[in-house]
Amino acid sequence: RRLAHHYGADPVFISASATLSGPGELLQRLSGVPEVVEITEDASARPALDYLIWQPVDDPHHEGAEVMARLVTEGRQVLTFTTSRVQAELVALRAQERAGSVSVKSYRSGYLAEDRRALEAGLQSGRLRGVACTNALELGVDIAGVDAVINCGFPGTLASLRQQAGRAGRAGADALAVLIPKADPLDAYLCEHPELIFEAPVERTVLHPENPQVLALQVAAAAQELPVTEDDDRWFGPTLPAVLERLTAAGYLRRRPAGWFWTRPDRAVDSIDLRAAGGHSVEVVDQDTGRVLGQVDPSAADRSVHSGAIYLHQGEPWLVTDYRPNEHTALVRPGRDGYFTQALGHSDIEIIEKLRHDRLGAAEVFFGTVELSGQVTGFLRRDELSGTVWDSTPLELPRHTLRTQAVWYTVDAAALTGIATKDLPGAAHAAEHTAIGLLPAFAPCDRWDIGGLSTTLHPDTGKLTVFVHDGAAGGSGFAEQGYERIEPWLSATLDRLRNCPCEAGCPACVVSPKCGNGNDPLDKAAAAQLLELLLR
Template structure:
């Protein structure tokens, strides 16, 4: 069934035709083949041919040739274009050639050489496991038994690690294991490091923001130690299509851009793809199925009370590309409260509050059905028509509710169909996720409702359609998710379903903004002193840092080492800088800033591990009395032991769900710097963002009637970080012509726009920042806009913004003024991760307010 026929299924005989706001047909692309390189190992070539790859694509050969010749290489092509072959062909060929060389004359000592080794790094354990399975299939097809491949990460036992250290030719792991285990104990890994021929960095576009800066420095430490053991590995990077991949790869590796060979022309075939932008219908009277009322919000979104009833509740959904990596974004329907636990990544767009007070943000007169409910309907229709589909949601709860609602719809059609649909998300056990991946590949499942856990390169091909519930936040993510449809040259259907959010609404009515704009660059700053300093300590602990090695760590390294020495953290000797403390230096930093170990959800009666929940969202999702949904089965949490990281739950069929209620506050801890611009105050300092779950509601399903309200006594969680903020006293608002009614929208819009512009000046990612706007903040006494780092202790971005205050605000004002939209759009004041659904926003008032503020600023550029 082609995309045209599937699209007809979605239109339901024309009854839904008005919901498709735009249909774009992306033409098919012919593939271009190339011959196998002469240097390629013939057994491996035979193995690939046995798996159906008669000849490789041109871009695969281009990248493989560059890597084989010794050039650092980045391959940035679309999902399903066969990037794995490009790095495994040279890597495994080198291993096999080296293995054969050691056997040429085993009786002569001068011929003894170590076998080349390959290190593979991925952002997720799931991707490494998927690559291991692919390698085993290839080596079996090739009939080779002389290449030893193994994964090694935090879950690997001590005995298995010993075998890997002593015998493995190819080691698949992640940057976290490299940072915490391999590099600090490098002497135990000397066999691997001294023979390191290739380092593969897969899905490198995922290494962005502060996480990207950490990974860049881990890679520098790896290259430094490899050089100390006499190795100079070729770095091969695979990426989604991004802006300027050569520059991003060079920054990740710490080399010049001209030293990286970039392959960006995709020569694999692509089937015709139909891309549909879709807006759910208005709800008459605001009613609708229960699934349409479930929130799509994100656990990192800032609290925004939007009262409609006496008590507001929300579910902290959580986007997750992995079990370890939190991501920001999300939005909240007008009748719930979203919140941000004290976590490393911050939400944005708290609207006019941010201090836990109540203020009305009026909802639309005619609310629309949520993307969650609409996607469940569309998914059921596609599955009933025989299609194989992925439905991407914004949260774990969204994935569970889409799967449940879809199964309910299908049960009314055919009792055999519900078993063909499942959910897939972070928090499942690894074996459960592998089983689901195998089932969707084999066709035992027709559909998965998933978080962005399946966005990265786990190989799931042959899908007919992809449904995307809400704008995923970046165009890179949009095309990654869309690339799952029609892989391997087949036709595919992609449907982006808008949430009830002005940003989503804008995008589905302005297709050029979603489909024609260039993809984003991967932004991160390895020179960030907040990130660089602990890695310099880790490097010194691994091997004393010498002056000639500092170039690898950038221009700021010498100054930071001097400061670290003066503070007694490092010791300077003629031979270099030394770490002299008993505790491991690697413990000074957490690459992902995960906010603690995940909380394990355990079945009380059996002791069986059900899954895990991120520590930052555990209070709101597995508190006592919470209903926990796992693969469609419901459990009620009996006890939450935060100190032990365990939640005990009992299997129970219930007719209700639970929605947590919490409060948040932001307090100025210390004003470290302050500049007075007439009536305006421009400040930098430390702030505490404190969140506390205070209760929950039990709501009956499906009508969501409140059954009971319960209080909870859980500890407050505080994120101490750094922020930059400015105040606008009443006379400034009056001079700008901003009335009391317009002020919340003006402040909120100015906050969004300034967060969107700071990455241009501070080399950060929007997801590294949080924001807050309030009409009267208790610590300043005036209308205030905060922009804060979303990482414990700060990451230097707010400090950079403070130093460039007038330049930053002028750029913000100019960006708003230059945007041709009438009332605000994603290019100026709307945010992809606003916790208040981009309400209220007043573009015109924000422009007047920023202009007035800048009229007082010292050093404002013309």
């Protein structure tokens, strides 16, 4: 709009979506247009879609692979969505073993563009009958012949679940959608309340254009198109002066009488990665041939392609032999089956600024800016089938900092007298894990988009403190939604702890697949006691 306005144009925006909730509000926030008209009546023709919730007796990914293999051998074209790259590879591998000559492949972000295009062409032509994928195949690829969609685990939001299920039946024939829940707090909660899956409105999309990290990248790219002036705060908001100062100090922009100019000969969109805002992607390279197998986002590289890690590519394990973060490269060689790796780490949180504050029972609740400091300190090798730990290996990797936003609550020691002192670390840790697992029911995020930390005595509060923070630099709006819905969110967390049939804690309540402390300590019963103090 800024560029069009400069040349005397006032464009009209038309936006379409099959699943958005509050589309008018979203377009208004996205474009800045003051008046938006919504057209929400759906008159489109849709074939019948049978929806099945499949309670697994085995690992949901194993059963998803079995169902997928059965369907493709009966002539159906199937997409199986998983919630991680590793599981997409493993499901494809298991399904292919059972499907015989019928072609099944994996599809995920990180593949090279030519590999993705070849897989998409195979789906569109019908030669490829089954694909196990991440949400990289949820949007943006037109595939008409899919007969069935399987979800190995809830994808994080109702919007994603319905978008993925909507991949089936586009050719006009009746279709099938199957949800196989994982041992996860959110999946278990939704299976206890299936009406939420079918009747609840989809989540409203969270936009956080004020994020200084995102805004700085956009302003730099905009400055190359047209010099930015102080009057452009009407387009970029009140934080523009601070962003311009930061970009000028970094050498990206130079101030002249006519405004701020892009200083480099290359294009801003090429030299600044607008998607991987944290730095350059890490290339995964076959050490013997030099072939690039894929790319890993810099924020995930230390945890996923450290030396000794198992990296899965199209169902095949590759062992990382040399991780070179300064060169944005991880060298790999063919690995062996039977195990996967899990990174371990340590993190701290410093409270920078308290922006909002309230009380909830015996607790004080806050939303604000925090600085995370974290380091990957080692990794575990785990059995691929049972998850049993084989061994542990230490690592020496650099410490990283990240300024973002968080919601946190504190509880005075006087209110905790009903919980044994020795049980408090496990109580706070378990409450943190379960809350992280359930925040996607109240904000449009995935548990991998957020993180947390808990301690019985935080140096900035002097009290027992539980944090849940955004994973993106500058914040992404999820923690703020958690603050705004703190009572129903923690009520659902307590409900999950009370209703889970396990005795001491399991992946369906307090055990987290991403815990850097190896899920120790955890105390399910004490966590329920802690949350009761907040909700009584």
